[in-house]
Amino acid sequence: RKLDYLASEGSVPSMSKTAEKALNFLNQTSMAIKRLKVDFRLAEVRETLDPTVCVVTLSVEQGHEGVLLWASWFVGGAPAEDEAMKLGPQVGRFVLDSALFSSLQTDATLLRTKQRRKHIDVGYSDDGLSTRELALRVVDGTNELFSALLQVMKAYLALHEDKGLDSLVLICDQELCALPIESCHPLCTAFPAIARDFSLAMHMHRHASKEAIDKGSMRYIVDPRNEDIEAGSVGTVKRPDFTTICAAFEADLQSSFADGVIGADHIPSKAELQRNISGASLFLYQGLGTLLSHMSPGLVSTLNLDKCQCVVLLDRAENEVAERRQNKLDTTVLPTIVQLRDVWATAALLSLRGVNAVLLNQWSMDAVRNHSAANAVVANGLLSEGQVLGKAHGAASGQLLAAYHQFVKDIANSEAELSQISELREVGLGQEAARARRAEEVDAARAAAQERGQDFQEPQEEEPLEFPTEEQVEEEKTKLEGLIGERDKTDEDMRGVEGALVLALYGIPTLSC
Secondary structure, three states: HHHHHHEEEEEEEHHHHHHHHHHHHHHOHHHHHHHOOOOOOOHHHHOOOOEEEEEEEEEEEEEEEEEEEEEEEOOOOOOOHOOOOOOOOOEEEEEEEEHHHHHHHHHHHHHHHHHHHHHHHOOOOOOOOOOHHHHHHHHHHHHHHHHHHHHHHHHHHHHHHHHHHOOOOOOOOOOOHOOOHHHOOOOOHOEEEEEOOOOOOHHHHHOOOOOOOOOHHEEEEEEOOOOOOOEEEEOOEEEOOOOHHHHHHHHHHHHHHEEEEEEOOOOOHHHHHHHHHHHOOOOEOOOOOOOHHHHHHHHHHOOOOOOOEEEEEEEEOHHHHHHHHHHHHHOOHHHHHHOOHHHHHHHHHHHOOOEEEEEEEOOOHHHHHHHHHHHHHHHHHHHHOOOOOHHHHHOOHHHHHHHHHHHHHHHHHHHHHHHHHHHHHHHHHHHHHHHHHHHHHHHHHHHHHHOOOOOOOOOOOOOOOOOOHHHHHHHHHHHHHHHHHHHHHHHHHHHHHHHHHHHHEEEOOOOOO
């Protein structure tokens, strides 16, 4: 922007010409400048995007009323002037609960801290709320924080049901990226594919350079220092029936990729790291620590990654040995470089270098969950015919959480139903026993009357009793046990609520092979 101003408004002609040359050079050669350039109109954006895509922009500011949320949303496929006001782009202003917003940010930070500690500290104790309880509290709190917006969005989405909306792009402030907005209703149920982005301009530049992922140029870097060890637990996190990251990758995923380096063979050089990420259509990093702790941001910032459609970072699988080694190395690294390993900064750096989609962990996660996510996203996701990245991501995260919550509700309903029919059966059995006693008394009275030669007045016949059978009770018990088993399996697959929320997707949700 400064160069543009100097080139057009500068008072010194020689400086203006120099600025203009510098600006033209950067526009032609710098991928970051191209990605940051804003050169579109809203109507053109809507015409370019598919009619099944919804874009929501969220921004917070501190006003005299407290924390304000500015929101806008629209559906692609038609220029703004061609639709009725209620169907076209919408803008809203909402006052957020400042105390709740602050509390959620604190809880989100605490969740990340606890997730990291429990993977590297064998003496870790939850000391209050567990990570599961924290994650659930953040999800519930986020739904509450945005409740006013979500009600308006629900009504808006209902007007577009005939379009078959299936993809959502959330453009959020950095402050909001710490919250699981994707898990809010109705967003999590209305859209199978959800992604974040940094700006509408960035998303449109991604869209313009979007290509199909080439299966023949998928590459990987897996546990580059071979630091994962075969153990029953890491820190206080159990990982049963799992060998090592390298062994599991070789067995299940290596054949799906064209090239790459696995730490069990050798430690990749800086040149190998750069070659693999720059030459890949899809690049997978799976291992301990972050990608930018093995490959410094300086090595990434010099690369042109416009051919790399997708980067999948299933990282932050910490253990104590790797943590100690990295802490020692970080004593010689500038704090500003260490800060670039942050999730938001990592996704931003890769995006500015040309990557169209970045899928990465938001906090520490065990190797078992990372490996299952790699299988779900790559082997059973993108490599499946007709599957797109956003839906593969949803199946490995949001949909698992939604299924878990549904099982919890179904179990509660089943328990209530079992309690009700058991109670009805108990009451029915009691009535049946009472009726049997009355029948015995009638038989005795009838026999006594016959002995005395007296007439006996028969009592009025009672209506047949109807109550649940033993088979119905057992059937409901079996149903409940099945639901509990399904819930536990889903919980194991996602490695807890923390595992379901850990993945974040930045970029285009509709990438496919």
